[in-house]
Amino acid sequence: MTLPIKGRFAPSPTGKLHAGNIFAYLMAWLTVKSIGGSMVLRIEDLDPERSKRYFADGVMSDLERLGLTWDEGPFYQHDRDGAYEEAYEALAQRVDIYPCFCTRADLAAASAPHFGEKRVYPGTCKRLSASEAQDRMAAEDEPAWRISVPDEQVSFSDALQGQCSMDLATECGDFIIKRKDGAFAYQLAVVVDDAAQGVTSVVRGIDLLSSTPQQIYLQSLLGNPHPEYAHVPLLVSKSGRRLAKRDADASMEQMLERFGSPEGIIGHIAYITGMQPEDAPASPEDLLKSFDMSKLSEAWKGKISIPWE
Numbered sequence: 001m002t003l004p005i006k007g008r009f010a011p012s013p014t015g016k017l018h019a020g021n022i023f024a025y026l027m028a029w030l031t032v033k034s035i036g037g038s039m040v041l042r043i044e045d046l047d048p049e050r051s052k053r054y055f056a057d058g059v060m061s062d063l064e065r066l067g068l069t070w071d072e073g074p075f076y077q078h079d080r081d082g083a084y085e086e087a088y089e090a091l092a093q094r095v096d097i098y099p100c101f102c103t104r105a106d107l108a109a110a111s112a113p114h115f116g117e118k119r120v121y122p123g124t125c126k127r128l129s130a131s132e133a134q135d136r137m138a139a140e141d142e143p144a145w146r147i148s149v150p151d152e153q154v155s156f157s158d159a160l161q162g163q164c165s166m167d168l169a170t171e172c173g174d175f176i177i178k179r180k181d182g183a184f185a186y187q188l189a190v191v192v193d194d195a196a197q198g199v200t201s202v203v204r205g206i207d208l209l210s211s212t213p214q215q216i217y218l219q220s221l222l223g224n225p226h227p228e229y230a231h232v233p234l235l236v237s238k239s240g241r242r243l244a245k246r247d248a249d250a251s252m253e254q255m256l257e258r259f260g261s262p263e264g265i266i267g268h269i270a271y272i273t274g275m276q277p278e279d280a281p282a283s284p285e286d287l288l289k290s291f292d293m294s295k296l297s298e299a300w301k302g303k304i305s306i307p308w309e
């Protein structure tokens with residue numbers, strides 16, 4: 001049985017939208033709409049400290065203004081602990097999940113890693129004996145929980161990046177699926193939600209390419225289908241950094257001033273990324289007519305970033 005085509009917007013409500021997010025969301029929308037699919041909106045507010053309701057509301061109203069429509073949701077990850085717990089239990093039946101007491105920024109390691117920050121866990125806590133682990137559990141604060149990975153290649157075909165292959169043990173390492181603070185980690189939540197929400201198409205920034213093998217591994221263990229992936233280049237500032245909240249010229253407010261309308265913003269992003277030949281206003285609907293993933297994959301070959309200008 002083939003599943004209906006479904007994509008997703010999965011913003012973390014930890015800040016306002018900027019041109020880089022808009023580019024990735026535009027690509028996600030065009031990818032599924034060009035083949036008759038629908039979009040889900042999922043608010044990834046796993047991190048209670050950093051997620052803010054007003055950012056979620058702001059992102060939704062910006063998406064609406066930009067014509068980046070969704071057909072289902074919003075679904076909030078903060079409502080989904082029961083589903084994550086169930087998946088966690090199922091994984092624990094199948095593979096070794098062990099407590100990790102390592103102090104190095106566990107919280108950061110369990111959040112979506114960003115481009116160029118590949119962390120391979122050296123396996124320190126895997127080597128603890130059961131009694132050592134017991135003693136430390138009694139004496140120390142709550143541990144994080146890591147899932148063991150086998151020494152296996154995970155291969156997938158990315159619609160933009162081509163054939164990708166990574167070794168779980170040497171390139172990913174055992175990774176955190178439950179954080180010290182008790183929150184489930186990004187990798188687990190995203191896999192559970194993509195399956196529950198029927199997501200078949202994942203289009204997102206290339207900074208998350210290195211998370212994909214981990215997600216495919218969890219999907220396989222849980223018996224979930226594998227979505228199709230496309231990882232889009234990042235928009236970067238003049239200094240070559242990925243755009244962030246501090247790049248005020250890429251914020252919605254300043255872009256609205258500069259380009260005059262939501263269509264002006266979309267049209268400019270489409271122009272600098274080579275999706276349309278002129279810097280002219282365009283809605284996502286307008287871009288649909290000429291959208292061609294295989295042409296973009298040719299045009300962006302080997303490109304991991306595109307300058308924001």
Ligand code: GLU
Pocket residue numbers: 010011012044112190203204208
């Ligand atoms: N919530 C993540 C972010 O905004 C995206 C996760 C994903 O697309 O898998 O960076």
